[in-house]
Amino acid sequence: MSTHQETGTFGVWDYLVFAGMLFISAAIGVYYAFSRGGQQTPKDFMMGGRKMTAMPVALSLTASFISAITVLGSPSEVYRFGSILSLWAISYVLVVLITAEVFLPVFYRLEITSTYEYLELRFNKHIRLCGTILFIFQTILYTGIVIYAPALALNQVTGFNLWGAIIVTGVVCTFYCTMGGFKAVIWTDVFQVGIMVAGLLSVIIQAAEIQGGINKILNDSYHGGRLNFWDFNPNPLQRYSFWTIIIGGTFASTSIYGINQSQVQRYIACKSRFQAKMSLYINLIGQWLILACTVFCGLAIYSRYHDCDPWTSKKISAPDQLMPYLVLDIMRDYPGLPGLFVACVYGGTLSTVSSSINALALVTIEDLIKPHFRSLSEKTLSWLLKGTSVLFGVLCIGMAALASLIGFLLQAAISIFGIIGGPLLGLFALGILAPFVNSVGAFIGLTAGFVISLWIGIGAQLYPPLPERTLPLSLTTDGCNMTDFHHQGNWTTTTETTFSTSTLQVNSTERTPLMDNWYSLSYMHFSTIGTLVTVFVGIIISLLTGGRKQSLDDRFLLTKEDFLSNFDFFKREKLILNPQSYTKEDGGIDNPTFSYTEMYSTAESRKISGP
Template structure:
């Protein structure tokens, strides 16, 4: 720990403990409220009776994890406020998710998004999608649990494995007890804690540094207000184009087709409410982004002449925010604990969302198709049991993540490498009517192979520092350590600290170009390769042999229905995009939907709004 900063007090531990207790209490409440979790649908989708606002806040919290709380300010500190261009990318992501993917998933009434893959293609494609999602989510969740625990342990002395186990156990407890309702309402509470934690840092820093104007002035003089970098070079870590194109593809793979997010908005009581939850969520994303960027500029203003990283006061960039908190909030007992609660709120919301989504996929894609005679009560118990299992697996993955290095980049890289091909697969099904199962399978494998190639290559052979173009950081103001020779910029520090990196090897053109691709383009690459190869192979194999029902595709009615919802006297069953109103049982494709999506209670999810 660097000299001159504070340390954790009993008040800070009390604030953190209160976060865990309140989250557990919410789970306990929803275990019994409204009759408890009587069916698997109550557990996994809340009976599809949820409102837009709590779902919107849950959507915001689900992937605004501690990776965001600790990682984004550090990225802004090192690479500048160009990160704020993500505000535009988030807008594009929400529009694409709400207008392209949501209409199809909602009208089919699926619980697992991978049910769609069987209806559109076949069981093999569904199983491939399910397996990739499970692997992706367990890997990501392990990193989300471990990364903040490591950063906070090394700066504050916060017990590392105590925090890891406490996080995993509390998430598993309230997921298992209260199902998706508990997950959503704890997310609402936790997103409030996240904003409060950010606000405490920004307000105090404004006082210490002489106001927001002074902070922005320092950022301007240090070249941090670099919003308009239009360099088209895909090897540069952050430019306008890498963020707009790469960021949009990466986050659409999360909001458009990832089970954790889709499961939330299809739990809304109507399709209009589901769309509203996505658009309201956009405001939450913008608020968190603004807070993160401001904290990054605060970091630069505070440490512009004495960078704690290059001065060896912290060992990794993701420790900069905890270091700042103990520096400027040391005279205010409890506020450092509030920031730790802020970071862990992000972790809790992400982990709980992941556990609930994994349970949904396990029940819908692996258990139900093989054990069709199980009662709803049995399925509810199985859902709770799988929640416990996946909670334990995620804690175990956190132990494995401790062997990795550049955790924050690794987290988003996982979404790029696996989420990109999955986004391509769903896009192929929804947007390309003639795509067949052979094209889908070959396209998915090709997209996955290419994105895995570049992603693993980037971990083994990290890009040269000059490729990532970090901005200059100084240490001339560190009087306690300055010896006249330790002035050093980030361009002299190898970017990746992964335990798997291979250094001291002769660089090849493949390493300096292909493996140096901006990590934001991993998802773009996987998506486009999957779609392109899928289209080519589908055409070469004769396309679909029979016409596909329009319910599995994006249609003109999906856009027209946006205007219909504003008609005051419209009844839910007048929604012409709903399967119950477009051919019913006379349509063989609809019979297929009903057959595959039947609830064991005798009702069909295909006819429920």
């Protein structure tokens, strides 16, 4: 590959394609702000009136799960660690099954609006508050990095204006979330997932043409050791293996799909439980398609640069810049196509950020404002929802600025869901699956899980695992034109390199057993540890504090009827609580179960406050 030309630059047509994507996204928000009278009630704004069908929700689930970190980060991970990441396909099946058959039946039956309402129903309002605060902190932090990371990668490779991209992304997301509410978020996601697929397919098609066909790409990858689909090493310290992806990946993704407000809000907005389950299963196909595209893009990058690694040769400064570097290399003769790829990346960013802003506004109103101000009118609630959407949009842009100062890794962004989402997953699992767990056990379990996972996460960032733990594959520069280098020298195989300004460099001879074992745990397992510690501690404490003496309504638990209902095709099952059974307060919580929630929570908190 010594004859590579310099990569292209971002041209007028590319900016027009990117601007077109932003304009259409904003236009969808304007449309839903005014169509059919606009978002007339808070429920319309937050949940689309609970009238959504499976297909748009499925595409929205796919789009909001796939951020720019997926589009840029997954191909670079395949380039460095191989096709073993394709095992996520199995993990996705487990995640969808668990979500559809364990969490969805309970959430849908209770007709909750905020996921964290369940925690008050099942435990008490203090645990609900803990769940809400952890979610808000996690989402703002993650969303800021989702905005900043792709902007930085594209800026360093294409010259795309860094802060212009960050501010435009935040403003457009905030605009259509505030104007069009939940329906605007759903339908912009549908549009953006189409852009993402188109962008990835354009890279695959052009790479296959330039490299001499798909067989040539696969052949190069095979000889470079990139077709390493199976590695059954049970060592949890290894970055990627069958077990770390299947077990760790399932826990991490379930903490997003199963209990994260951004995702749960979508499937419980469907008009029936059947539509809700179908949205999850259809979404599985979308996940597989995106995964296949990103894995193949990683193989295409390797085929193109297998003897002249751009990272080692200092043509790029971080692995997450590989995709934009490839795009400008192979698409420089096709005006508009680099713009389509940037639109693809920012489609991932917009969908994730808009989902986050919408979910943050909802939980703030439902969990932090409504319980204390029950007499708010629908008009006041609607204005509060719009105001909090703007507020969180500004906060996410501010967090992107903070991320630029801290220098987070993309891996750190993914780890956030493990550190915070894992303990939350354990908390919900305790509530739904363990009837003897009480509020004392739940709180102490959540605290223990969060402290342990945070300890590992911070330690892993300060003392990153050595290459013998992460096992990166070889990268060479034997075929590079040496005169193109900024620094002359004999470039050879690179090893794992850290590129976070916040990381402490520790010589391998100075590393302690704690660093080499506990902190070297695969980041895929952060969620696993957090969930298991929460569950284990929660069960032990509950048994010691009289949890078996409490009596619970079956509505708050997973029952065998929830599973058997999948086979009932001949009669419509009653899917929600009968709202006539309870009194609904005027101007209070929209959920017909909430008056029952308070009554139940008060009674239960008295029951289980002592052993």
